[in-house]
Amino acid sequence: MLEHLPRLLKATKLTIQLTLLSLFFGIFVGVFFAILRTSKNKILYYTSYYYSYILRGTPLLVQIFIIYFGLGQVEWIRESFLWIFLKEPYSCAILAFTLNTGAYSSEIFRSAFETINRGIVEAAEGLGINKMHTFLKIKLPIAIRQSLPAYGNEMILMLKGTSLASTVTLLDLTGVAKHIISTTFRPVEVFIVAGSIYLLMTFIIHNFIKFLEKRYNYN
Amino acid sequence: MKNIFKFFLSSIAAIAIFFSSAQADSIRIGTEGAYPPWNAKDESGKLIGFEVELANWLCIYMEADCTLVEQDWDGMIPGLIMRKYDAIMAGMSITDERMKTINFSQGYADEVASLAVMKGSSLEGMDTPKAINLSTGGGDVKKALKTLTAALAGKTIGVQTATIHQNFLESGDVGSVKVRTYKTQDEVNLDLAAGRIDAALAAAVAFTDYAEKSGKAVVLVGPTFSGGAFGNGVGVGIRKDDTDLLKRFNKAINTARKTGKISELAIKWFGFDASM
Numbered sequence: 001m002l003e004h005l006p007r008l009l010k011a012t013k014l015t016i017q018l019t020l021l022s023l024f025f026g027i028f029v030g031v032f033f034a035i036l037r038t039s040k041n042k043i044l045y046y047t048s049y050y051y052s053y054i055l056r057g058t059p060l061l062v063q064i065f066i067i068y069f070g071l072g073q074v075e076w077i078r079e080s081f082l083w084i085f086l087k088e089p090y091s092c093a094i095l096a097f098t099l100n101t102g103a104y105s106s107e108i109f110r111s112a113f114e115t116i117n118r119g120i121v122e123a124a125e126g127l128g129i130n131k132m133h134t135f136l137k138i139k140l141p142i143a144i145r146q147s148l149p150a151y152g153n154e155m156i157l158m159l160k161g162t163s164l165a166s167t168v169t170l171l172d173l174t175g176v177a178k179h180i181i182s183t184t185f186r187p188v189e190v191f192i193v194a195g196s197i198y199l200l201m202t203f204i205i206h207n208f209i210k211f212l213e214k215r216y217n218y219n
Numbered sequence: 220m221k222n223i224f225k226f227f228l229s230s231i232a233a234i235a236i237f238f239s240s241a242q243a244d245s246i247r248i249g250t251e252g253a254y255p256p257w258n259a260k261d262e263s264g265k266l267i268g269f270e271v272e273l274a275n276w277l278c279i280y281m282e283a284d285c286t287l288v289e290q291d292w293d294g295m296i297p298g299l300i301m302r303k304y305d306a307i308m309a310g311m312s313i314t315d316e317r318m319k320t321i322n323f324s325q326g327y328a329d330e331v332a333s334l335a336v337m338k339g340s341s342l343e344g345m346d347t348p349k350a351i352n353l354s355t356g357g358g359d360v361k362k363a364l365k366t367l368t369a370a371l372a373g374k375t376i377g378v379q380t381a382t383i384h385q386n387f388l389e390s391g392d393v394g395s396v397k398v399r400t401y402k403t404q405d406e407v408n409l410d411l412a413a414g415r416i417d418a419a420l421a422a423a424v425a426f427t428d429y430a431e432k433s434g435k436a437v438v439l440v441g442p443t444f445s446g447g448a449f450g451n452g453v454g455v456g457i458r459k460d461d462t463d464l465l466k467r468f469n470k471a472i473n474t475a476r477k478t479g480k481i482s483e484l485a486i487k488w489f490g491f492d493a494s495m
Contacts, residue, residue, distance in 0.1 A: 069409055
């Protein structure tokens with residue numbers, strides 16, 4: 001088993017990459033749709049509503065299969081510029097994960113915005129602070145603090161979700177673990193090691209969020 | 220009253236016989252159901268294919284009750300070891316690597332491997348012999364491998380994971396090609412047709428079967444491969460300590476071969492006699 005450890009650790013790099021990139025893009029998608037949800041415009045509101053409804057209501061595996069194998073079957077997509085991007089399993093995986101985590105994040109951020117005390121916003125208005133400033137300097141920091149526990153959870157879910165990248169030929173931690181099993185026929189040992197690596201990463205995320213919660217605690 | 224009693228007793232006896240025979244002589248055979256024409260599923264989800272029918276005949280010769288168990292390919296050998304089933308009939312080639320972990324019966328069928336591309340690929344028209352056997356070696360084989368190495372340099376080739384085809388590509392015999400592994404042969408075919416991979420390697424019949432059913436312009440290129448990393452035919456995989464079952468399968472395969480059953484089924488499913 002020990003001789004396979006370097007390969008698993010190398011694959012962990014890809015897992016971390018997939019997780020961080022998807023979370024990074026996902027935050028923008030999430031904030032964007034969370035803002036749309038506060039819009040009074042019906043079209044904007046329902047776009048955001050159904051985006052989140054559909055992406056949260058279908059399994060991530062189905063989403064990644066539709067993006068990778070599904071779109072790959074459509075001839076005009078294969079002939080368009082999109083194919084440069086969709087041809088690669090790596091970018092398909094990032095796209096699927098980003099859209100998925102974006103939907104969950106938008107719900108987290110939306111509820112965080114909704115919990116902001118009306119009085120604080122009114123106070124800002126009273127002081128003559130403009131809307132943009134109120135959003136960036138007052139609402140956003142409070143929303144971030146509010147959403148930390150739920151968002152930490154989402155980070156952990158995303159980390160584990162990246163294991164589905166192995167279904168579209170990527171050799172992430174799960175993909176390499178399966179690869180090793182296919183030649184050693186020893187699933188128990190290999191999956192225990194891979195599982196421990198996931199656990200270690202979860203531990204790091206968990207404590208990072210805990211640290212942030214303490215740091216930004218205003219009570 | 221007497222009659223009812225008699226009926227009752229005989230029923231119990233019948234049930235007892237049924238269960239004892241089922242227990243003493245039931246064999247569970249693992250198969251993938253996703254590698255046509257070896258083993259596959261029809262539209263209703265029923266297992267069909269060469270090996271499904273052969274398994275039924277082997278069980279008749281062994282006078283055993285058999286059940287087929289579906290198992291994903293990448294967990295096939297672990298599933299056997301964990302006793303989810305007692306034998307594997309899943310187009311599994313007999314290789315030295317697998318023999319370290321499990322036993323194989325004598326081979327029942329043999330079939331060559333081949334590269335496939337989409338029509339119009341630059342890989343079409345490679346100057347190689349029609350077939351090469353890696354076990355015999357020799358100048359022809361070396362020359363063909365050299366041609367392949369040059370043609371495949373920098374190309375991405377798709378294979379099903381944990382197969383002889385993956386082992387061959389990773390052996391370095393054709394240089395260092397980019398290998399992409401898939402869970403099922405279906406997914407390999409989809410990505411070949413979509414143009415995500417430059418070529419694919421699998422049993423030649425897997426491609427001809429796909430081309431026929433999907434109407435996609437998949438064509439075979441280069442030589443057909445056998446021997447070496449491609450193993451010595453397809454056999455029944457059995458746990459190392461099940462020596463009795465191994466003997467029974469070998470005997471049944473002998474019978475099936477002598478009566479011409481294997482040839483008959485092979486012609487039905489492959490279109491040619493792949494028996495061995």
